[in-house]
Amino acid sequence: MRALQTMLDKLWAAHEVLQREDGVSLLWVDRHLVHEGSHHAFAKISERGLPVAEPSLTFAVVDHYAPTRGRSRIADPQIARMIDTLRSNANTHGLRLYDLTDPYQGIVHVLGPEEGLTLPGLLINCGDSHTSTHGAFGALAFGIGATEVAHVLATQTVWQRKPKSMRITIEGALGAGVTAKDLALGWIAKLGTDGAQGHAVEYAGSAVRDLSMEGRMTLCNLSIEGGARLGMVAPDETTFAYLEGRRFAPKGADWEAACADWASLASDKGASFDREVTLDAAEISPTVTWGTSPEQAIPISAAIPDPADVPSEKVEAARAALDYMGLKAGEMIEGTPVDHVFIGSCTNGRIEDLRAAAAVLRGRKAKVPGLISPGSTQVKAQAEAEGLDRIFTEAGLDWVASGCSMCVGMNGDLLGAGKRCASSTNRNFKGRQGRGARTHLMSPVMVAAAAVTGVLTDVRPLLEGRVA
Amino acid sequence: MTGWRTHKGKMLGLPVANIDTDQLIPARFMSVRRGEGYGSYLMHDMRRDKTGALRADFPLNVHPKASVILAGRNFGSGSSREAAVYALVDAGIRAVIAPGFGDIFASNAVNNSLLPAKIDEESYAALDAALSKGPQEVTIDIDARSLTLGTLQVGFALDDSWATKLINGWDDIDLTRNHDAAITAFKHIRSQTAAWAWPAAAD
Numbered sequence: 001m002r003a004l005q006t007m008l009d010k011l012w013a014a015h016e017v018l019q020r021e022d023g024v025s026l027l028w029v030d031r032h033l034v035h036e037g038s039h040h041a042f043a044k045i046s047e048r049g050l051p052v053a054e055p056s057l058t059f060a061v062v063d064h065y066a067p068t069r070g071r072s073r074i075a076d077p078q079i080a081r082m083i084d085t086l087r088s089n090a091n092t093h094g095l096r097l098y099d100l101t102d103p104y105q106g107i108v109h110v111l112g113p114e115e116g117l118t119l120p121g122l123l124i125n126c127g128d129s130h131t132s133t134h135g136a137f138g139a140l141a142f143g144i145g146a147t148e149v150a151h152v153l154a155t156q157t158v159w160q161r162k163p164k165s166m167r168i169t170i171e172g173a174l175g176a177g178v179t180a181k182d183l184a185l186g187w188i189a190k191l192g193t194d195g196a197q198g199h200a201v202e203y204a205g206s207a208v209r210d211l212s213m214e215g216r217m218t219l220c221n222l223s224i225e226g227g228a229r230l231g232m233v234a235p236d237e238t239t240f241a242y243l244e245g246r247r248f249a250p251k252g253a254d255w256e257a258a259c260a261d262w263a264s265l266a267s268d269k270g271a272s273f274d275r276e277v278t279l280d281a282a283e284i285s286p287t288v289t290w291g292t293s294p295e296q297a298i299p300i301s302a303a304i305p306d307p308a309d310v311p312s313e314k315v316e317a318a319r320a321a322l323d324y325m326g327l328k329a330g331e332m333i334e335g336t337p338v339d340h341v342f343i344g345s346c347t348n349g350r351i352e353d354l355r356a357a358a359a360v361l362r363g364r365k366a367k368v369p370g371l372i373s374p375g376s377t378q379v380k381a382q383a384e385a386e387g388l389d390r391i392f393t394e395a396g397l398d399w400v401a402s403g404c405s406m407c408v409g410m411n412g413d414l415l416g417a418g419k420r421c422a423s424s425t426n427r428n429f430k431g432r433q434g435r436g437a438r439t440h441l442m443s444p445v446m447v448a449a450a451a452v453t454g455v456l457t458d459v460r461p462l463l464e465g466r467v468a
Numbered sequence: 469m470t471g472w473r474t475h476k477g478k479m480l481g482l483p484v485a486n487i488d489t490d491q492l493i494p495a496r497f498m499s500v501r502r503g504e505g506y507g508s509y510l511m512h513d514m515r516r517d518k519t520g521a522l523r524a525d526f527p528l529n530v531h532p533k534a535s536v537i538l539a540g541r542n543f544g545s546g547s548s549r550e551a552a553v554y555a556l557v558d559a560g561i562r563a564v565i566a567p568g569f570g571d572i573f574a575s576n577a578v579n580n581s582l583l584p585a586k587i588d589e590e591s592y593a594a595l596d597a598a599l600s601k602g603p604q605e606v607t608i609d610i611d612a613r614s615l616t617l618g619t620l621q622v623g624f625a626l627d628d629s630w631a632t633k634l635i636n637g638w639d640d641i642d643l644t645r646n647h648d649a650a651i652t653a654f655k656h657i658r659s660q661t662a663a664w665a666w667p668a669a670a671d
Contacts, residue, residue, distance in 0.1 A: 014662075017654040018647060022629040026647060028654055030665050040502055040550060048641070056667070065499075082499050122665060129548040129572060145576035146550035147640070155644045157651055161627065163571075193486060194542040194568050227545065229571050250664040258664035293486050313541065313589075317485050410495050417518070429490040429546060431513050 004271040007234055008165050008200045011140040011265070015123045017157060024161050027140075031117055032058045032152050033108045033126035034095070036065045036082040041127065041149035042089040052093040053156040059117060060090040061098045061108040064410050066403030068373050071100050076412060093153075104247075106376020106402050109133040109346035113217065114378055116246025120235035120262040125152050130346050130426065132223040135232035136216035137239055138265050140200075142230040163229040164274040166199035167267075170207040172281035177460040179356070180215035181348060181424070181443035183207065184222035185287040187279060189297040196228035199275060202267060203233050207281035213242040214352035221347045222426060225294040234266035288456055289428045289441040290333055291321030296428075300446070300458045304331050324430055325438050326418070334456055336440075340421040341370030341397070341451040342433075343444050345407035348424035349375025351382050353444040357424075358388045359466045360448035360459060361395045367454030370397040370447075371413065373405040397451065406433055422450035469581050471637030472610070475562050477535030479606035479617060480527050481599030485540030487511075489573060492544065492552035506551060507558035531603045532559075536615075538595050539566045544573025544584075553580045563608055565615065565624065567592045578630045581637060583610065585624035594620060610634055 005013075015027040032054075034041070045052070052058055065082045067074055074080040083100070090097035098105045104115060109130050112118040120138035124131060127149040134141035144158065152158055168187060188195065201223050203216070211219065216233045223231030233239075240259055243249045250258045285299040296318070298305065306329040307318040322329060327336065343349070343357050354374060372392050374380040380402055383389055389399045406413040407425040409432070415421055417436025424447050425432075428439040440456060449459035497509040515526045522529045537556075543566040544552060553576045556564065563583035574584040585608070587595070598604060598620055608615045610631055614623050632638070644651075658665060 018650050020629070022632070024629045026644065026651075028651070028658060031667075037498065037549070039499075043502065050641070078499050117667060119664070121662065127548055129546065143548040143572055145548050145553070145572055145579065147576065147579035151640050151644065154641050155651065156655075157644060159640055159644070161629065192542075193545055194570075197542075197568060197571060227542070227570070248667040251668050254664045254668065261662065261664070293488075313485065316483075320484075408495050410498070427488075427490070427546060429488045431494055432490055435494070435513055436518070 004268040006165050006267040006271045006273060007138065007202055007232060007265055011121065011123070012162055014121065015140065024159050026157050026159055027123055029125050029152050029156050029158055030057060030122040031112070031124045032156070033112060033124070034058060034060045034149065035063055035108055035128065036086045038127050038146070038149050039082065039085050040146035041153055044146070044150035045153050050154045052095065052153050055094045057156065058095050058153065059098070060086055060095045061111055062086060062100055062105060063107045064404045064408060066100060066401070067411050068371070068400035068403050068405050068413055071401060079411060103377055106378065107346045107349060107404055109221065110349060110375035110379065113137065113213070114246070114376055116243055116249030119243065119249065119258070120239060120265055125158055129224045130221050132228065132231045133217050133221040133346055135223070135230050136213060136220040138232060138235035138262065140230065143224065163200040164198055165202065166196055166228070166275040166277070167202045167204055167273040168277045168279065169205040170203065170279045170281050171205045172207055173210070174207055174281050174284065177286055177445055177463050178284055179443040179445065180211055180218040182284050182287045183281070184219050185289065185294065185297040185441065186284045187277070188222065188226040188294050189287070191226060191277065193225060193293050193295045194227040196223065196226045199228050201228040201231045203231060208233055209236065212352055213238060214350045217350065218347055222294070225426060235262045286443065286446050286459055288333055288446065290325065290327060291318065292324055292428055292430045293317065293321070294426070294428060294441060296321055297441070298333060300334050300456065302333060304329055304333050306330055334458060336456045337420070337454060338368055338422045338440070338450050338456060339419045340368055340415055341366070341447050342406040342421055342423045342425065343447050344371070344373035344375065344405050345425040346375065347426040348444045349373065349379065349402070351379050353424065354379065354383045354388050355386070357444040357448040358391045360445050360462050361452065362391050362466070364395055364452045366396045366451040368451060370451050371400060371406060372397050373400050374402045376402050395451065409433055422447045422456060469637040469639060471635050472581065473635050474610070475535070475608045477562065477606060478531065478533055478603040479536040479538060479599065480531050480534035480603045481538045481596055482527055483538070483540055483596050486542045486545060487539055488546035489544055489549050489552040489570070490546055493549065493555045498549060498551045502554065505558050506554040507560070510555040510559040534603050535560050536563045536565065536606050536608065537561055538599055539564055541567040543569050545570035548572045550576045550580070553577050553582055557582050565595065578633055581634060583608065583626070583634060585615065585626060587622060587624050591622040595622060
């Protein structure tokens with residue numbers, strides 16, 4: 001009898017070209033996504049005169065440096081040069097390029113699934129840590145550095161030692177106003193930003209099954225903030241329904257064959273994991289970060305932690321974080337005034353996120369300025385077709401084009417020192433949104449609530465009588 | 469990439485946890501070409517005060533000649549930017565010793581001859597104490613997985629395949645091209661058994 005296998009075992013076996021004596025595997029890469037930041041890797045292969053091994057499996061996307069305003073004339077020469085370099089590399093190697101004016105352009109981790117480039121059963125690499133997002137489809141998807149990007153470009157393979165397996169099971173139903181973002185921040189706060197280091201995380205349980213694909217993507221996206229190598233969810237009817245008819249998804253007989261193969265990817269019943277963690281969905285409430293690490297997260301109803309009360313190895317970090325964030329231990333996090341809001345990013349820039357935020361913002365005015373950047377040009381078009389853009393602009397927020405924008409600030413969308421931002425992004429690291437800027441991570445509905453009140457606040461009362 | 473087995477240099481204590489890749493190199497410097505050098509961007513904002521002046525109390529500013537860093541848990545967490553490793557390497561750093569590393573960072577480090585040596589909490593505390601008055605001379609031996617600082621000897625963990633790579637200075641692309649036939653055969657079988665894994669023609 002065949003040994004019981006986890007989804008990780010199955011995906012690994014399906015991609016293993018060979019295993020060296022030292023236990024490191026050479027894996028076949030089904031999709032390789034590159035962006036402006038991949039310039040080092042292209043330089044490496046051109047130094048050696050190597051071609052891209054599989055141009056038809058390599059897709060180039062303008063996102064990290066994509067201007068969200070004034071795209072037709074880029075003022076900053078450095079940004080223009082980064083985008084031009086990608087154009088030139090894509091052209092040299094014959095890659096499909098999602099350029100600024102492309103109707104399908106978007107953040108690489110929003111665009112991949114939207115185009116049906118992301119599928120269950122694939123191995124997907126990108127030189128970006130949030131590649132874990134694609135695992136929501138039951139794919140083996142992980143971020144790699146520039147040397148490895150060059151290796152994938154040149155060989156369509158990647159050397160990896162198989163990570164340990166970890167299952168996070170979340171049972172129960174999420175309360176109103178509680179989202180996949182809160183689930184993710186919840187487990188990271190509990191286990192720490194290195195809690196899943198060296199592990200591939202599979203999310204399971206009824207709360208995960210009940211999530212839409214958008215929610216599963218948010219959950220898998222944030223796996224990296226908990227230190228995991230990758231995150232994944234077993235494909236099911238929700239997955240298939242999302243993918244059917246997508247532009248690059250299999251068609252006809254191929255679709256039928258694919259669905260049959262994908263249905264067998266789930267971990268075998270009784271398969272054992274190196275580590276198991278169980279959470280109760282009912283215990284999760286809207287969550288915000290108070291510090292400069294995603295693990296420094298608390299329910300909106302909680303007080304800002306006192307460094308004296310945290311574990312000894314985290315005391316210094318807590319003190320430094322409070323100092324940087326300009327917060328006082330013991331005070332309630334709710335009511336903290338914000339200067340700015342941002343909704344977007346590969347974590348929370350999808351149509352469902354915008355609909356949920358719009359449900360809070362409809363007919364209300366924002367007390368602070370803010371930016372809403374849809375995760376892709378398709379998301380932007382869809383939101384506009386539904387009239388969401390008008391809800392945002394009537395609330396006084398800026399509705400702009402798609403890109404990584406204020407999640408990483410490379411395109412110039414930055415905040416000044418000391419400015420406090422309620423943000424639907426993934427990292428609250430010092431300086432992430434601009435030198436000295438203070439980032440509070442939360443779900444899109446919580447950002448919307450902060451916009452209309454001007455302070456960090458519990459979104460739930462604002463949702464009463466509204467469909468979010 | 470040049471391989472190395474042993475290294476002798478100054479070891480500096482930077483006992484801070486979660487030094488993420490945004491701290492190692494802020495995103496705004498990442499468009500620089502590799503040849504221009506990344507050393508001056510290492511921990512650019514951490515080592516400066518609000519006015520932009522170098523902080524007199526920041527260890528790396530006081531001892532710029534250090535080649536080994538002792539840091540707190542979860543060093544290099546965050547983004548996959550290899551520029552974080554370039555900044556360390558170009559500033560003359562050969563090894564980082566810490567109780568834990570971001571997975572992608574550690575792999576990027578090895579690809580650039582930078583040793584990510586993982587130690588236990590007890591060794592971390594001992595080294596931190598030994599470095600509290602300033603940098604000390606250290607000897608690192610990759611084969612023995614150990615480092616020596618005065619009378620203190622500490623073992624570290626390092627994946628065998630990474631040790632081999634650091635010692636030989638191997639380049640993966642050359643190694644992999646020896647397996648071209650296996651890759652071609654694998655691709656053929658996959659195209660037969662999972663035709664759906666190739667992108668369909670877009671409408």
